[in-house]
Amino acid sequence: MKVETIDHGFSGLAHVIASYLVPTEVGPVLIEAGPASSYANLVAAIRALGYAPEDVRHLFVTHIHLDHAGGAWRFAESGATIYVHPRGAPHLADPTKLLASAARIYGEQMENLWGEVRPIAAERIKVLDDGQDVHLGRTRVRAISTPGHASHHHVYVIDGLLFAGDIAGIRIGRGPVLPPTPPPDIDLEAWRASLQRVRELAPDALYLTHFGRADDVRDHLDRLESKLDAWASWTLGALRAGKDDEKLVADFVRYWQEELRACGLDEERIREYELADPPWMNLQGLVRYWRKHHPEAFNLSST
Numbered sequence: 001m002k003v004e005t006i007d008h009g010f011s012g013l014a015h016v017i018a019s020y021l022v023p024t025e026v027g028p029v030l031i032e033a034g035p036a037s038s039y040a041n042l043v044a045a046i047r048a049l050g051y052a053p054e055d056v057r058h059l060f061v062t063h064i065h066l067d068h069a070g071g072a073w074r075f076a077e078s079g080a081t082i083y084v085h086p087r088g089a090p091h092l093a094d095p096t097k098l099l100a101s102a103a104r105i106y107g108e109q110m111e112n113l114w115g116e117v118r119p120i121a122a123e124r125i126k127v128l129d130d131g132q133d134v135h136l137g138r139t140r141v142r143a144i145s146t147p148g149h150a151s152h153h154h155v156y157v158i159d160g161l162l163f164a165g166d167i168a169g170i171r172i173g174r175g176p177v178l179p180p181t182p183p184p185d186i187d188l189e190a191w192r193a194s195l196q197r198v199r200e201l202a203p204d205a206l207y208l209t210h211f212g213r214a215d216d217v218r219d220h221l222d223r224l225e226s227k228l229d230a231w232a233s234w235t236l237g238a239l240r241a242g243k244d245d246e247k248l249v250a251d252f253v254r255y256w257q258e259e260l261r262a263c264g265l266d267e268e269r270i271r272e273y274e275l276a277d278p279p280w281m282n283l284q285g286l287v288r289y290w291r292k293h294h295p296e297a298f299n300l301s302s303t
């Protein structure tokens with residue numbers, strides 16, 4: 001099976017956000033819409049592959065975060081069916097809460113970063129349950145519920161290839177594998193269980209939304225899990241030390257930068273990682289995880 005990797009050129013940088021196009025007997029199938037802000041780049045890439053955007057009748061989003069599904073409404077308006085996790089579907093139909101939650105994270109950068117997001121008509125949305133198959137000609141797409149990064153996360157398996165969304169982390173080029181841990185629903189126990197499920201599926205390759213194909217599946221997942229554990233312990237340690245939130249963020253960003261530099265990354269690659277997986281956001285998500293799921297783990301009056 002041929003998979004086309006489309007680079008959104010998000011914020012003018014390569015290797016930050018991908019969509020994947022799989023040619024089938026019922027036309028090109030798209031995995032991940034990417035954000036609305038880079039829709040024009042996506043369309044240009046679809047045309048360069050010999051298709052029109054309205055040829056896309058089937059779009060699978062791994063989850064509803066704006067870097068994955070923000071541009072889905074454009075395809076719905078040209079008649080595509082948008083496939084999504086049951087917990088994500090209501091937010092595609094009415095993105096009000098999703099946008100309010102994103103605005104709390106991104107503030108004034110919202111519109112600039114993500115572009116316009118419109119509701120998707122209910123008849124264009126198709127909810128997929130865990131393990132459910134979609135048959136498109138001879139191509140079978142299987143949805144696997146994989147919470148942890150978000151409660152509304154699916155991966156999709158086509159012909160032994162696993163389209164991983166954010167559950168298998170972020171790796172740009174030959175850089176390190178990092179976990180994206182934004183607020184509000186990081187759940188480390190669920191995430192570890194999802195990684196175990198991905199291991200058991202034993203896919204031939206992972207297709208990461210951030211960014212590209214990874215063939216060393218086992219090693220990749222192990223490296224992600226150990227980084228997830230390391231960041232979670234760092235955060236717990238800092239919370240136990242009673243650091244205030246501002247100091248926590250500043251210290252984590254420094255720790256994060258030192259880790260990336262220690263991997264030998266140049267400043268441009270670090271900038272790509274920063275856009276795909278902002279460290280200040282990761283810290284906020286991990287703090288929220290500890291406070292929400294394990295208030296007993298440290299002596300803080302929970303906020």
Ligand SMILES: [Zn+2]
Nearest residue numbers: 065067166209
């Ligand atoms: Zn993402």
